[in-house]
Amino acid sequence: MPSFVNGFYKWGQEFIATVIDRRELIQTAFIEHLWLSFIAIFIACLISLPLGIWIARAKRMAEPMIGVTAVMQTIPSLALFGFLVPLIGIGTNTALIALTIYALLPIVRNTYTGISRVNPAMIEAASAMGMTSKQRLLRVEFPLALPFIMAGIRTATVLTVGVATLATFVGAGGLGDVIYRGLQAYNQHLILAGAIPVAILAIMFDFVLKYFEKKTTPKGIQIK
Amino acid sequence: MIEIKQLSKSFNDGTEALKHIDVHFNEGELTCIIGPSGCGKTTLLKHINRLIAPTNGDIEISGSSILNQDIVELRRSIGYVIQQIGLFPHMTIAENISVVPRLLNWSKQKINDRVDEMLEMVNLEPEVFRNRYPLELSGGQQQRVGVARALVGDPDIILMDEPFSALDPISREQLQDQLKSLHKQLKKTIVFVTHDMDEALKIADRIVILRQGEVEQIGRPDEILQNPETDFVKSFIGEERMTRFMRQSHKTAKYFEDWFVMESHGQVKEVNADTGMDELTTLFVDQGYDSVEVIENDRSIGYLTKNTLLKALATERSE
Numbered sequence: 001m002p003s004f005v006n007g008f009y010k011w012g013q014e015f016i017a018t019v020i021d022r023r024e025l026i027q028t029a030f031i032e033h034l035w036l037s038f039i040a041i042f043i044a045c046l047i048s049l050p051l052g053i054w055i056a057r058a059k060r061m062a063e064p065m066i067g068v069t070a071v072m073q074t075i076p077s078l079a080l081f082g083f084l085v086p087l088i089g090i091g092t093n094t095a096l097i098a099l100t101i102y103a104l105l106p107i108v109r110n111t112y113t114g115i116s117r118v119n120p121a122m123i124e125a126a127s128a129m130g131m132t133s134k135q136r137l138l139r140v141e142f143p144l145a146l147p148f149i150m151a152g153i154r155t156a157t158v159l160t161v162g163v164a165t166l167a168t169f170v171g172a173g174g175l176g177d178v179i180y181r182g183l184q185a186y187n188q189h190l191i192l193a194g195a196i197p198v199a200i201l202a203i204m205f206d207f208v209l210k211y212f213e214k215k216t217t218p219k220g221i222q223i224k
Numbered sequence: 225m226i227e228i229k230q231l232s233k234s235f236n237d238g239t240e241a242l243k244h245i246d247v248h249f250n251e252g253e254l255t256c257i258i259g260p261s262g263c264g265k266t267t268l269l270k271h272i273n274r275l276i277a278p279t280n281g282d283i284e285i286s287g288s289s290i291l292n293q294d295i296v297e298l299r300r301s302i303g304y305v306i307q308q309i310g311l312f313p314h315m316t317i318a319e320n321i322s323v324v325p326r327l328l329n330w331s332k333q334k335i336n337d338r339v340d341e342m343l344e345m346v347n348l349e350p351e352v353f354r355n356r357y358p359l360e361l362s363g364g365q366q367q368r369v370g371v372a373r374a375l376v377g378d379p380d381i382i383l384m385d386e387p388f389s390a391l392d393p394i395s396r397e398q399l400q401d402q403l404k405s406l407h408k409q410l411k412k413t414i415v416f417v418t419h420d421m422d423e424a425l426k427i428a429d430r431i432v433i434l435r436q437g438e439v440e441q442i443g444r445p446d447e448i449l450q451n452p453e454t455d456f457v458k459s460f461i462g463e464e465r466m467t468r469f470m471r472q473s474h475k476t477a478k479y480f481e482d483w484f485v486m487e488s489h490g491q492v493k494e495v496n497a498d499t500g501m502d503e504l505t506t507l508f509v510d511q512g513y514d515s516v517e518v519i520e521n522d523r524s525i526g527y528l529t530k531n532t533l534l535k536a537l538a539t540e541r542s543e
Binding site for chain 1: 273275296297298299300301302304306307308309310311312313314315316323324327357358359373383
């Protein structure tokens with residue numbers, strides 16, 4: 001057997017041994033990570049959806065609001081976590097706030113774009129039929145913008161799952177814990193034992209949301 | 225009856241879309257508003273369901289001003305068909321038609337019955353089309369659904385904004401015929417915006433011609449054809465339409481015998497009774513003759529003037 005296959009085989013054995021050895025740590029971290037990401041996305045949706053809808057209506061607010069969320073996005077993630085610590089202290093809340101801030105931009109922007117791109121003829125037809133502004137939003141604009149909005153949420157989710165690895169620096173746990181320990185111990189296996197679940201989690205979230213997107217996209221729009 | 229009184233509209237950029245318009249739309253009549261693009265015809269139409277607010281003037285329906293009526297109530301009582309069809313792609317055909325009934329909280333049974341009734345009225349089989357989506361339908365079928373949607377709440381007034389202009393000629397003809405028979409049957413007050421003079425002459429009871437935000441002429445199709453009051457109207461309906469209209473016909477001069485007159489004014493040209501429309505068109509339009517003297521077997525059998533010929537063609541078409 002060539003030596004590199006041999007080496008790889010040995011490496012794999014060691015990796016699996018590490019995973020089994022640290023499975024409790026990885027398991028806890030995985031669940032923490034999942035919750036952190038999920039709650040951050042959830043809060044981000046609660047803020048971004050109404051915000052996106054609002055700026056789609058009040059167009060002159062759109063540029064400033066998107067500008068603000070974009071600026072927040074450009075703050076390096078590590079710096080944002082560090083910046084929040086003196087203000088709020090360490091812990092899960094700090095991590096959640098940082099992650100939520102990161103998730104805002106894609107959702108706000110896609111909600112705004114989705115609602116703004118609804119064909120003006122649809123809006124006119126809806127108004128002319130005597131829909132109130134609220135009815136128009138719920139029955140026409142929102143359903144038609146939904147594919148866009150879901151795409152924004154998916155982008156935000158993948159982003160959040162990645163950035164959530166930094167939660168470890170504010171003591172909020174997550175798979176960053178595993179990676180950080182691996183880094184400190186120069187333990188490649190442990191680093192990967194933290195990193196691979198992050199990727200798996202991102203793919204999982206994306207998969208679930210994709211399914212959800214398919215379910216919620218009105219059938220009539222899928223026909224093209 | 226819809227009465228437009230001294231209606232003016234200036235947009236924010238300073239363009240005056242409508243200038244002191246005074247016009248009324250009779251109850252139960254199909255009135256076409258026609259004019260070149262930018263003449264304000266759509267703007268005028270959209271004032272009636274208050275999609276656009278007037279700068280000055282008033283609009284009255286059955287004697288009371290619509291400007292202080294509840295806007296939602298008003299719109300639900302007026303049917304509206306738009307150019308780009310405007311069906312909601314995320315709703316089935318039945319859902320599209322039943323938008324207004326659902327807003328009005330009709331019972332499910334009543335809605336279903338009414339949807340089927342409407343689909344039958346516009347010649348679409350309910351079983352086939354009820355649960356389809358707009359994108360699965362052809363343009364003509366979609367616009368039929370658009371018409372059904374406008375009729376569903378049984379409104380007295382229906383506004384149509386160039387509803388057939390995006391359709392292919394065959395569907396357009398069909399829908400025009402259908403609209404005409406629907407109108408005969410239902411006797412709704414219909415205001416129909418178009419830029420197509422043929423369409424207007426075919427379906428309208430009355431025609432309102434607009435130009436640069438002002439009314440140029442109002443009248444029945446044959447009145448407008450015979451007595452275009454201004455040069456603009458003449459050029460708008462006259463030459464171009466006349467040419468197209470005449471060339472479509474394969475008749476000869478003899479065919480219009482009933483319309484012959486015994487004397488003529490202006491420039492006259494002698495032609496044979498078997499002269500085709502092509503040649504007559506050339507004489508009237510390109511060479512500017514006002515009438516022709518029709519000769520059969522070396523004998524004059526009468527004069528055919530440009531105006532009577534037009535009238536003859538128009539009458540024939542509307543029959």
